[in-house]
Amino acid sequence: MALKKIFLSSPHLSGHELPYVQQAFDSNWIAPLGPNVDGFEQELCAYVGTGHAAALSSGTAAIHLALIMLGVTAGDVVLCQSFTFAASANPVMYQGATPVFIDSETDTWNLCPEALETALKYYADLGRKPKAVIGVHLYGMPAKLKEILALCESFKVPFIEDAAEALGSTYFGQKAGAFGAMSVLSFNGNKIITTSGGGALLSTNGDYVKKARFLATQARDPAPHYQHSEVGYNYRMSNICAGIGRGQLEVIDERVAQRRANFHFYKETLHPLPGITFQPEPEGYFSNRWLTCLTIDPQQSGGITRETVRLALAEDDIESRPLWKPMHMQPLFADSPYFGGNVAENLFKSGLCLPSGSNLEPADLQRITTRIKKLFV
Numbered sequence: 044m045a046l047k048k049i050f051l052s053s054p055h056l057s058g059h060e061l062p063y064v065q066q067a068f069d070s071n072w073i074a075p076l077g078p079n080v081d082g083f084e085q086e087l088c089a090y091v092g093t094g095h096a097a098a099l100s101s102g103t104a105a106i107h108l109a110l111i112m113l114g115v116t117a118g119d120v121v122l123c124q125s126f127t128f129a130a131s132a133n134p135v136m137y138q139g140a141t142p143v144f145i146d147s148e149t150d151t152w153n154l155c156p157e158a159l160e161t162a163l164k165y166y167a168d169l170g171r172k173p174k175a176v177i178g179v180h181l182y183g184m185p186a187k188l189k190e191i192l193a194l195c196e197s198f199k200v201p202f203i204e205d206a207a208e209a210l211g212s213t214y215f216g217q218k219a220g221a222f223g224a225m226s227v228l229s230f231n232g233n234k235i236i237t238t239s240g241g242g243a244l245l246s247t248n249g250d251y252v253k254k255a256r257f258l259a260t261q262a263r264d265p266a267p268h269y270q271h272s273e274v275g276y277n278y279r280m281s282n283i284c285a286g287i288g289r290g291q292l293e294v295i296d297e298r299v300a301q302r303r304a305n306f307h308f309y310k311e312t313l314h315p316l317p318g319i320t321f322q323p324e325p326e327g328y329f330s331n332r333w334l335t336c337l338t339i340d341p342q343q344s345g346g347i348t349r350e351t352v353r354l355a356l357a358e359d360d361i362e363s364r365p366l367w368k369p370m371h372m373q374p375l376f377a378d379s380p381y382f383g384g385n386v387a388e389n390l391f392k393s394g395l396c397l398p399s400g401s402n403l404e405p406a407d408l409q410r411i412t413t414r415i416k417k418l419f420v
């Protein structure tokens with residue numbers, strides 16, 4: 044009998060979603076507004092501990108709106124973490140601005156404060172102050188926020204916190220999503236909780252969130268007819284999707300615990316193998332462990348690379364994936380400047396994400412680790 048396919052990170056419904064969706068059907072709120080949208084926004088604010096939230100059609104839309112509100116236009120420079128998913132950087136291109144990529148450090152795999160400082164100084168000296176810094180909490184691991192926020196403060200450049208992968212993570216006790224001038228969440232199908240597809244823009248500044256809602260609904264001026272003086276977008280979340288989100292948010296803490304338990308199982312089981320290192324979690328940092336990530340050093344593993352492992356797992360219908368390919372190595376961004384060394388590049392070359400869904404069974408985890416261990420004997 045063929046074993047079932049194990050996915051990298053698949054949706055995990057709680058059973059709490061359908062009543063909210065049913066309510067939407069019963070009340071005919073089948074639209075990109077409604078009580079679930081309002082409720083989801085309030086519940087997100089309460090959970091993250093921030094003042095204001097706008098539920099949107101995607102995390103990418105949230106980053107795009109953040110850049111628009113910071114006045115990013117053609118010719119502007121935006122500093123962005125290189126080691127990330129393309130969605131962090133694509134909205135910079137929508138605005139015709141230039142993304143400038145920054146390397147990671149080895150403690151959290153996120154924005155390297157030294158490289159960030161070099162870039163901020165470089166552009167300050169040129170008289171081309173960057174319009175924003177986009178930093179990410181990759182795979183759920185909070186970035187070095189104290190250092191990054193201090194640099195943004197001293198160079199007077201707003202920080203956009205891409206917390207798309209980090210709902211439920213904390214940095215010295217405070218939730219990811221509460222640190223940026225504007226912060227971004229994603230509820231795509233593969234994230235820790237999902238609305239099937241969706242995102243949110245969060246801020247302690249209510250003006251930003253109010254403006255985001257305005258821009259996200261075609262920028263309609265207050266008038267009885269349809270009157271427009273700005274370019275608008277159709278970026279709001281539907282009341283159905285928000286209903287799914289409300290049911291998912293009820294179990295977020297369980298989901299974080301389940302993903303962290305996956306990580307601990309992998310670490311306990313695979314740590315003794317030579318050459319394997321897991322994504323670190325410094326003191327005071329708490330990752331939701333959205334994905335369990337490791338690197339393999341072939342010098343120590345007897346020649347086994349992350350590709351050896353990935354292909355062996357694929358043979359057994361187990362999905363794993365290389366770590367994000369840094370943006371400064373992407374053909375799309377070949378012309379973009381880059382500040383830093385080869386930290387992100389080395390992570391990409393040696394790193395692998397293991398199946399990490401909160402719905403994995405103990406038998407699945409056994410099957411995965413047994414297959415990996417077999418390569419090492």
Ligand SMILES: *Cc1c(COP(=O)(O)O)cnc(C)c1O
Pocket residue numbers: 100101102103104127128130131179205207208228229230231240241242
């Ligand atoms: C998923 C993700 C996004 C984009 O979110 P969508 O909702 O898929 O548009 C942005 N940044 C990072 C780091 C992500 O992982």
